[in-house]
Amino acid sequence: EVQLVESGGGVVRTGGSLRLSCGASGFNFEGHGMNWVRQAPGKGLEWVSGMSWNGGVISYADSVRGRFTISRDNAKNSLYLQMSSLRAEDTALYYCARDVSYLAFDSWGQGTMVTVSS
Amino acid sequence: QSALTQPASVSGSPGQSITISCTGTSSDVGAYNYVSWYQHHPGKAPKLMIYDVSNRPSGVSNRFSGSKSGNTASLTISGLQAEDEADYYCSSYTTSRLGVFGGGTKLTVL
Numbered sequence: 001e002v003q004l005v006e007s008g009g010g011v012v013r014t015g016g017s018l019r020l021s022c023g024a025s026g027f028n029f030e031g032h033g034m035n036w037v038r039q040a041p042g043k044g045l046e047w048v049s050g051m052s053w054n055g056g057v058i059s060y061a062d063s064v065r066g067r068f069t070i071s072r073d074n075a076k077n078s079l080y081l082q083m084s085s086l087r088a089e090d091t092a093l094y095y096c097a098r099d100v101s102y103l104a105f106d107s108w109g110q111g112t113m114v115t116v117s118s
Numbered sequence: 119q120s121a122l123t124q125p126a127s128v129s130g131s132p133g134q135s136i137t138i139s140c141t142g143t144s145s146d147v148g149a150y151n152y153v154s155w156y157q158h159h160p161g162k163a164p165k166l167m168i169y170d171v172s173n174r175p176s177g178v179s180n181r182f183s184g185s186k187s188g189n190t191a192s193l194t195i196s197g198l199q200a201e202d203e204a205d206y207y208c209s210s211y212t213t214s215r216l217g218v219f220g221g222g223t224k225l226t227v228l
Contacts, residue, residue, distance in 0.1 A: 035217070037164075044121070045156070045164065045207050047217030059215050095163065102152040102211035103218075104169035111163070 002026040002107045004096050009112030016086050020112055022079040022096030027107075030054070030074035033099040036081050038092035039111075047103070048094070049081065064090075086116045122147065122208055122220035129226040135196040138223045140208030141189060146218055148189035152211035155184055155193045158222075159204045167206075168193060195225075203227040 008020040022034070035050040049060045049070040058070060069082040079096050093113050097105035123141040130136040140147065140155075147153055155168040166175050168184035171191060181196045191210070195202055208220040 037219075044205075044222040045158070045209075045219045047209065047219055050217060057215070059217070061216060100166075100175075101154075101169050102150070103209045104152070104154045104166060105156075105164070106166045106169075106175055108163035108165075 002098070004098065004107055004109035006094060006096050006109040006112035009094065009114045011115045011117060012086055014086065014088060014116055014118045016116070017082070017084040018086065018114060020081040020083065020094055020096075020114070022081075022109060024077045024079070024098070027098070029077040033057075034072060034079045035097045035099055035105060036070065036079075037095045037097055037105070037108075038090075038114075039095070040089070040092040043092075046092070050099070051079070083114070086114075088116050088118070090114060091116050120218070122210060122218055124206075124208060124220040124223045126221070127224045127226065129228055130195075130198045131228045132198055132200065134198050135194060136198060136225065137195075138193045138206055138208075138225070140191040140193070140210075140220050142191075142210055142218070143189055145214070146189075146210040146212040147186065147191050149213050150211055151186065153184070153186055153191040154209045155182075155191075156207045156209070157202075157204045158207060164207070198227055200227050 036048040067085045093111040098107040156164040158164040172184045
């Protein structure tokens with residue numbers, strides 16, 4: 001069974017940093033691109049960042065480029081999101097998701113909540 | 119990187135068919151056949167219903183179908199059931215090699 005488990009969320013001050021992790025199991029992790037998607041309270045889904053299976057292709061939404069860094073460790077079956085210079089508008093539930101095609105995410109974790117407050 | 123445009127809400131009675139539209143531009147929806155649709159029940163993880171415009175993942179009911187014409191993609195749900203009530207989101211790959219979601223559509227089964 002495919003499983004994705006996010007961790008690392010919490011409450012952080014404006015301007016602070018946080019590192020999210022996503023542990024994967026039940027599938028060949030290094031065979032898939034991985035992504036981060038977030039949902040702010042009461043809002044819709046927003047694609048945040050994606051990384052190809054080998055890290056060769058990395059993309060970021062305009063809203064986070066230059067502040068967030070995606071990475072992965074295929075040996076540990078893990079995906080990461082290093083977030084810095086956090087803003088109130090980054091407050092959201094962050095999901096990691098496995099892709100099967102471009103912007104097609106067939107497996108999702110349950111999410112980890114990030115709250116940025118002053 | 120503007121969000122794709124979806125109607126805020128749609129509704130239908132059990133057994134009926136409904137269609138949700140997703141309008142983008144020639145830089146996203148119109149550029150490639152990389153449009154996906156997700157069903158999202160509050161408190162649960164989103165579920166992929168359609169990918170690459172019209173492909174259904176294994177296990178998804180054939181009551182769900184997708185199509186695209188120009189810069190607008192559509193999700194059709196036939197034989198509406200109570201459990202179909204949820205939020206639905208479209209997404210698309212863009213020519214900038216980025217991703218974009220629609221604003222979401224709340225489906226109410228009357």
